[in-house]
Structures are given as structure tokens and as C-alpha cells.
Amino acid sequence: MVEEVKPIDEAFQLPTLQQDELLIDVRRIEGRKTERQTPDDRHDPFELFMVCQIHSCPLFEIRYTLTMKGATVVLVAGGHTHALVLKEFQRRGLVLSDLIVISDSEKSPYSGLLTGQIAGIYADPEIYIEVERLTRSVQGRFIKDAVRGIDFKTRDIETERHGKIHFDLLSLNCGARPDRSSIQGSSAYAHAVKPTQAFQQEFNDFLTKASERVPVRIIQIGGGVAGVECSAGFRRRLDDLGISADITLMESGPVLLPSHNRRVRRAVLQMLSSLRITVRTGEAVHEVREGQLLTEREAIFPFDFAVQATPAQPQEWVRNLELAHCGNFIQIDDFLKTSHPNVFAVGDVAKNPHWSIPRAGVYAVREAPILCHNILATLSGSPLKSYRPQKRYLNLIMDGHGRAIASRGWFYFPRSRLMWWLKDRIDRGFVRKLNTL
Numbered sequence: 001m002v003e004e005v006k007p008i009d010e011a012f013q014l015p016t017l018q019q020d021e022l023l024i025d026v027r028r029i030e031g032r033k034t035e036r037q038t039p040d041d042r043h044d045p046f047e048l049f050m051v052c053q054i055h056s057c058p059l060f061e062i063r064y065t066l067t068m069k070g071a072t073v074v075l076v077a078g079g080h081t082h083a084l085v086l087k088e089f090q091r092r093g094l095v096l097s098d099l100i101v102i103s104d105s106e107k108s109p110y111s112g113l114l115t116g117q118i119a120g121i122y123a124d125p126e127i128y129i130e131v132e133r134l135t136r137s138v139q140g141r142f143i144k145d146a147v148r149g150i151d152f153k154t155r156d157i158e159t160e161r162h163g164k165i166h167f168d169l170l171s172l173n174c175g176a177r178p179d180r181s182s183i184q185g186s187s188a189y190a191h192a193v194k195p196t197q198a199f200q201q202e203f204n205d206f207l208t209k210a211s212e213r214v215p216v217r218i219i220q221i222g223g224g225v226a227g228v229e230c231s232a233g234f235r236r237r238l239d240d241l242g243i244s245a246d247i248t249l250m251e252s253g254p255v256l257l258p259s260h261n262r263r264v265r266r267a268v269l270q271m272l273s274s275l276r277i278t279v280r281t282g283e284a285v286h287e288v289r290e291g292q293l294l295t296e297r298e299a300i301f302p303f304d305f306a307v308q309a310t311p312a313q314p315q316e317w318v319r320n321l322e323l324a325h326c327g328n329f330i331q332i333d334d335f336l337k338t339s340h341p342n343v344f345a346v347g348d349v350a351k352n353p354h355w356s357i358p359r360a361g362v363y364a365v366r367e368a369p370i371l372c373h374n375i376l377a378t379l380s381g382s383p384l385k386s387y388r389p390q391k392r393y394l395n396l397i398m399d400g401h402g403r404a405i406a407s408r409g410w411f412y413f414p415r416s417r418l419m420w421w422l423k424d425r426i427d428r429g430f431v432r433k434l435n436t437l
């Protein structure tokens, strides 16, 4: 459902942007030299940002650091898009004199590595982007706190422990989580794959107790790619720990992965069968009780650990924001702007009614260069860039045992070590790049 975009209040005037000094740091092979220049009125801050990139040749490297003073820019949450925007600031040597990042954790999990972590392939620290470190590297202020609401009239962000935080320009990248309210009793008796850190803790606690009562029964609710990979991850982890387990994957629809081509669907079913995972399609879970799961056709399934990985929804405070919404998501336009002229929203929390794309980290990643440009352009009154999401993207579906299936539109590549090698290389490389300062 698309809401009318209603004006919230007048676009407030952003404080005039001023440039501080431009620091040009020339590193030569034999030494180092730093020059300071104060940009004069002829320098447009936006254009300066655009030329602010590292120039290097075999003999020397020139780094510019441009400080921009003026507006308070607040990035809410360190999702994929914001992490990449911070990285881009760092790469280009841009310092916003009043940049604040508010996130409920110093580090943010990278989606591509989540299920590999469940499988035990990746250690906990390997899957995290170090958002606090990234923020500090661009001289921003990191506030570890959870946002609970935003007052757009006073331009204050309400946090749990730090009270109100003022903003001039705001961007929201706080993701979405499986909708617990869609299944009665899920919050009390089942677990959700997101938020990731809470899930890791709950899964580890379960594993500690699991060896005492074998075989354990695990039910994965939701047969999308996340659910398929989680089931494969559970199998690998429990096998490695020598814990025997009955794993069931439940999907309300008639088939798994309906948006993927037939060959991919067949290969995924073969993969799950080889991993001894029972697949139950057409089985809509409507209630979870202690140790029992009830489906719409009134079947009862006992379990020791039930996990929900159904389609994600924004948190309640996001749904209550005085912004136009599209369904429960924050409605955005092609420039990633919300119905408020000085507020952007990106990643899973946002939705453009004209795009028909799934909730996937790939899109949050691709939005980053556009958001980076548009933040700077808004600050300096320059034209914004629009974002066109790609229609398809490459899915590499892991089996948790060193192989993966490739799927993209009509393209299919069988479960193989080659595809796993590719996935591992892309995902690890992504996190490594962000964490290398």
C-alpha cells in the first residue's frame, strides 16, 4: 500500500556550509610533506569533494583532507549503506565537522556471512563491519544507543540512553527484522535470525544444552534463501559438534524459492535432501507454543529450537515515524529521499513504490555511492543523483559444506566448490575492505 506523500513541514534551511582548511598531504617515497591551504570562495565544497581522492603514482601519493563545517549530519545505524558511505568519506579524505553515527552496536553484521557464521565456518568477529572504527576514522562521533523515535518538527532523535540528539540532515539505515507478530507466540517461544547478535547468543546457549538431549529437533520457519542457508548451516554446525539432529524447513508457499528458476529450485531440494533436511511446503505456521508449533491445517510439530526467517519488517518505532510509508517501510523516491526533504532512508528499512525488489543486502550496498553523493549535494545545494536498482543479482546459495549453487534470473550453476570459493571470496573481501583503515 502506497501512502500519499504529505508534506511534514517546510524544508528547513540547512546551515551554510563552510570549508575549513584543505590539508594536502604529499607522501613521497623518501619522506613526507604536508601543506595547508584555506580554500577561498572560488572553491565549491561539492566540487572539492569530487576531486578529493587519492592520487598515487610509483613515486608519491597525494591525499587531500577537506573539512566541511556547518550542518549536523546524523546517520542512524551502521547498516551496509552507511558503512560504505563512511568508507567513501575516508577514502576521499572528507571530514564533516559535525558527523554523528548512532547505532545500537559498535559493529554491524555483514549479511553475506551470516549463515556461514551459523555453520561455524566463520568466527564471530569475521562477519562484522567495524562501524565505530570507521566513524572515528573520519573524525565522526559514534554514539552507541538504540533510536526509539524522531521528532521532525524539532529535528531531534530520541535515543534510549543519550536523550535527544539534534540533526540538520539525517539518513536512516536501521534494517528490518522477521515480523514476530505474524506468528502468535513466536516472540516468546521461537527465535529470530535478526537481530544477529541476540540470535548468536541464543543459538550458542541452545548448543551448550543440546548435547544433553539427543537427537535435537530444529524447525526453520521460512523457506526463502535465508531459511535454506540457515538450515544447511545448522546441519553443518551440529554435525561438527557430533550432535544428531532432525532439521525441518517449513514454508507456507507451495514451493521453496518461487522467484528462482526451476533448475535452481530442483538443485536446492536435492541439496537439502542430501543434508537430511526435511522440507514441508504448504505448511503455514500460525502459532508457536512452548516446544510445539501449530500450522494452519492444525498439525502439531514438536521442537527443541524453532527459528523464524520470514520476510522482514521495520521495527515499530519506524512504522510510527511521521513520514510517508509504503506498507510498513519508509517511502523513498528515486533520490533515496523520504517525504521529508532533509531525511534519507536506505536499505531494508526503505521502499520505493516504483521498484519491485526483494529485501537484500545487495541493494543496500548499491545505494551507498548515491547516498554519499546526495548527502554532499544536499549540503552544498548541488543536484542530486537518482538510483536505479538492478532487476536481478547473483545469489550464491551455500550448502554449509564447502559448496554453493549459483542463481541469477534464468542462469543456474550447479552446486560446486567453485561457486563456494567465489561466494567466500566476495563476502570476506567485502568485510576486509571495510575493516582495513
Ligand SMILES: Cc1cc2nc3c(=O)[nH]c(=O)nc-3n(C[C@H](O)[C@H](O)[C@H](O)COP(=O)(O)OP(=O)(O)OC[C@H]3O[C@@H](n4cnc5c(N)ncnc54)[C@H](O)[C@@H]3O)c2cc1C
Pocket (backbone or CB within 6 Å): 076, 077, 078, 079, 080, 081, 082, 102, 103, 104, 105, 107, 108, 109, 111, 112, 113, 114, 115, 145, 146, 147, 148, 173, 174, 175, 176, 193, 194, 195, 226, 227, 230, 309, 346, 347, 348, 349, 359, 360, 361, 362, 363, 364
Ligand atoms: C540469515 C540471513 C541471510 C541473508 N543473506 C543475505 C545474502 O547472502 N545476501 C544478501 O544480499 N542479503 C542477505 N540477507 C538480507 C540482508 O541481511 C539484508 O537485506 C541486509 O542486511 C539489509 O541491510 P541494511 O543495511 O538495510 O541493514 P542491516 O544490515 O540490517 O543493518 C541495520 C543496522 O541497524 C542497527 N539498528 C537496528 N535498529 C536500530 C536502532 N533502533 N537504533 C540504532 N541502531 C539500530 C543494527 O544493529 C544493524 O547494525 C540475509 C538475511 C538473513 C536474515
